Amino acid sequence: MSWLPEASAHAMRIDILLAGLVIISLAVLGLVFGLMALNVLRFRAGRTSPIARASAEHKGWGFEIAWTSATLVIFFGLFLWATQLYVVGFRPPDDAIQIYVTGKQWMWKIQYPGGQREINALHVPVGRPVRLLLTSEDVIHDFSIPVLRIKHDVLPGRYQSLWFTATRTGSFRLYCTQFCGLGHSRMTGTLTVLNATDYAGWLNSAPASGSLATVGEALFIRSGCSGCHASSRYAPDAGDTSRAPSMVGLYGSRVALADGRAIVADAAFLHDSILDPPRRQGASFATEMPSFRGVLAEEDLAALVAYLQTLSPTLPQEAGN
Structure with missing residues (x-):
């Protein structure tokens, strides 16, 4: 003990x-x-x-x-x-619930797969692995839940990932442990660990305007992404795949970059490709994608990433939808 x-x-x-x-x-x-x-x-x-x-x-x-x-x-x-x-600590199980956490002076904004949102509050089920995708809208923060023994820097414009499995129910404190400005001491929140029944009830009672993937699909169309990137949600000839890669099955695959490196297209890759396309330019596509930095908020990026993940046929179903 x-x-x-x-x-x-x-x-x-x-x-x-x-x-x-x-x-x-x-x-x-x-x-x-x-x-x-x-x-x-x-x-x-x-x-x-x-x-x-x-x-x-x-x-x-x-x-x-x-x-x-x-x-x-x-x-x-x-x-x-x-x-x-x-x-x-940085290799979550495939069936982990994916939750997006965005730091902003001076609050934590939480988004769930089902579209539920919270400020300075995080709800998770006991006994289920939970993966957190962390990013910041302004300065460097640090996400810490001492009772879980997790702590990680949260960097502007980049995804950081960690995971945990809560073993007992209750309410616990979460903090920002990196001095981030005058309101740093107020950047705290509460982790609430619920049993499976209570967690399902909370998900059903929390307001949500469509799942993250559904919101991301609308953004994919509205932002003009579908003009170049093919998706299985559209007709087979939708998207000019000679100019840009198809999004179908991209998540989780290995991508050859223009500089000769080959990396796995994980959530961080998708996020960075939207904000800083030249660093993630594919080797076989000469057309340069415009950057959406400053155009899309982190909440929008989370929705887009959630949608692109659903286009991978091997992606496990996320709990909490």
Whole structure:
């Protein structure tokens, strides 16, 4: 049992890792300062005997090598464990509920797949993996829920992703832990973890003007995207795919960029391609897409990304629609 409140599946592992680092650091600190104190007392002026001087001249290195090697191995093991926890923390399960979080001076704006929206409040079901897509509209923020042991910088114009699985119901505090201006101290909110029945009831009772994907589909047409990018929602000849790639099956596939790199078209790729097209220019398309930076708000971008994800035939159904 953790000595701090915890409510996520990986919180205990984080606590054990930190406890291990603290214990090993204190042990090394105690050993080093203990040996220093022992030698100060043993070889202080006026107390050094010829026998002690002789033993110092024939000093053996076995003890030093042994404890230095042992602590190095332990710290390296903790490093590998921390690396594993870090990697797992950014690889959500395929069935994770995807929720969009936008930081703005000085509030957190939350959007759910079903179109529900909140300010400074986040509702999630217990026992279900939840993926957060984080971005900022202005300055650097930092999204933190201490009871879940999650914390991540939120950068303007970029998607950051993390996930968690809540293990107990209740209400918990969330914070911005990066100084972001005069109202930084007010940029807090509440995480509410509900059982499956209560969460379904909350989704049904929360106001929503259509799902995010539905809103994104309307934006896709209204913003002129359908003129170049084909979509399965339209006739087969809709969209000039000689000028731009088809959106059908793009999400989750590998894309060859003009600079020779090949990357996976995840949510961050789709988001960046809309805001900064030259950095995501495809190798086989010479036409340069205009940037929508300053044209579409982050809420609109979230809707567009949600819609483009539905065009992938392998995309798992998102809970909360």
